[in-house]
Amino acid sequence: MSSLEERFLGLxxxxxxxxxxxxxxxxxxxxxxxxxxxxxxxxxTVSIPAGDNTGILRGIRDAKPGDILVVDGKGYTERAVAGDFVISLAQNMGLQGIIIDGAIRDIQGIRDLDFPVFCRASTISASAKAAPGELQVPISCGGVSVSPGDIIVGDADGVIVVPAGKAEQILQTAIEKMKKDQQRQEKYSGSKEKALQYLHSILGDK
Structure with a gap:
């Protein structure tokens, strides 16, 4: 993981x-x-036909350790394109995580692996294996354009995409915003009076 990615990990x-x-x-x-x-x-990036996971297997094989596999599964949730075995392959190959705009299965088995998986849904039905899919092409995942090499950040609130060409600029802007938020927290938290002071200031009360 580069220093840039490590700094995003802290935000x-x-x-x-x-x-x-x-x-x-x-x-x-x-x-x-x-x-x-x-x-x-x-x-x-991986683009697959709905319900087919051959492209995911190819992506797991070709991605570098530390990469995040981002899969355009067309939002299809009737067939799972990964289960605990496929996810274990990604873990063993050193990937950092997988994001799938589609469905998975074997939820408890995947949780037991303790490997980061972000997805749209879960289902019981297994995937097909009929088409190779496409690797390292621009895709749409969860309604957002993703290009190979973009910075992907995910946590409990969801997943966000930072275009590679703007990564340093966005990082600095985010850090400055976080500093201002911390200063606001320190200034207005701790008492009812401080809370009212902030509410009056933001709402324009006299």
Whole structure:
């Protein structure tokens, strides 16, 4: 993990969202299987036909350790494109996490692996294996454009995409916003009087 990715790992997705003016977050249905999961790294993109996981297997094989596999599964939730065995392969290959705009299965088995998985849904039915899919191409995942190498950050609140070319700028903006939020917290928290002071200031009360 590079120093840039490590610095993003230390920031909440909410702060990064503020720096991006509320854009570039994936659909709110895409959430981690455990709220404790936190990831930040480079996107290795995969596009698959709905319900087919051959492209995911290829992505797991070709991605570098530390990459985050980002899968455009077309939002299809009737067939799972990964279960505990497939997720274990990703873990063994050194990936940092997987984000799937689609469904998984074997939820308890995946949770037992303690490997970060973010997805839209779960189902029982297994995937098909008929088409190779596409790797390292621009995709749409959860309604957001993702290009290979973009910074992906995920936590309990969801997943956000930081375009690679703007990563340093967005990082600095997010850090500054977090500092201001901390200063506000210190200034106005701790008592009813301070809370009222803030409410009056923000609402323009006289």
């Amino acid at each position: 909440p997705t909410t702060g990064i969202s503020d720096a991006l003016q509320g854009y570039n977050h994936m659909n709110t249905a895409i959430k981690p299987l455990k709220e404790t999961y936190k990831i930040a790294g480079r996107a290795f």
